[in-house]
């Protein structure tokens with residue numbers, strides 16, 4: 001369980017994380033979603049005690065990270081690429097970590113097996129592909145058999161097999177009753193992996209809900225209508241209280257009335273229908289809608305900072 005209360009991080013004048021409050025529960029995968037620069041990594045670093053909050057607090061399994069006697073048994077994290085001695089083998093790297101944290105060597109073998117590293121465990125880490133490095137990072141996170149897992153953009157740079165592996169592993173670990181908190185800037189990825197999602201933009205929480213609710217809440221079902229009497233039909237629909245937008249190709253996008261109601265209004269108005277298609281926005285569209293302001297803000301910021 002992760003509990004953040006009024007968590008805030010300021011870097012100079014930049015408010016990277018702005019008064020966020022959320023709970024990440026055990027037994028499910030929670031996605032942490034937001035555009036680049038939204039504050040995901042900063043939040044995760046504060047959870048892991050690597051960054052000190054400017055205000056507010058965050059606990060893992062009931063206590064701040066630093067107050068746990070055996071932190072590796074509480075929370076394991078895959079944050080941005082960590083320094084690994086390139087001359088060491090994967091096994092040596094894990095063994096060294098296990099030794100300094102009082103973890104049995106048998107656990108090293110278990111995590112090597114669990115992360116599919118058996119074939120390369122005795123190879124030098126310096127020659128590892130990105131995917132293998134990512135697996136080693138996950139092996140490190142799992143070493144202390146932690147109740148809570150934090151994975152920052154774990155599928156970044158992975159091939160499709162690696163992506164599927166991360167997805168299955170996250171779900172497997174949650175199925176064991178662990179807390180799994182996984183960040184991504186891709187809604188499609190979170191939708192496939194997570195049960196619950198916390199959406200962040202410009203350091204603030206934009207949504208804290210199930211994936212399904214996010215879709216239902218953000219999507220406004222629209223009906224696409226084509227008619228040779230589009231102008232008259234649009235007027236009749238508006239009189240009925242619907243909202244009508246005319247697309248460049250002449251089609252009408254109607255919200256606030258379902259297909260049946262649009263058809264009935266058309267009949268009364270004597271408008272011929274050439275097409276009547278209910279549409280639902282995709283999860284990706286719902287996410288874009290939700291984070292539009294946050295993304296705009298980022299691009300403005302980058303334009304301002306760009307050399308002229």
Ligand SMILES: Nc1ncnc2c1ncn2[C@@H]1O[C@H](COP(=O)(O)OP(=O)(O)OP(=O)(O)O)[C@@H](O)[C@H]1O
Nearest residue numbers: 011014016034035036037038039040041042043185
């Ligand atoms: N050490 C730092 N000093 C100054 N500003 C920082 C620092 N770390 C992060 N920031 C700024 O804080 C904001 C949030 O950054 P953060 O890395 O947490 O975002 P993110 O959601 O993880 O995005 P990304 O996926 O791009 O890493 C950004 O505007 C970033 O530039």
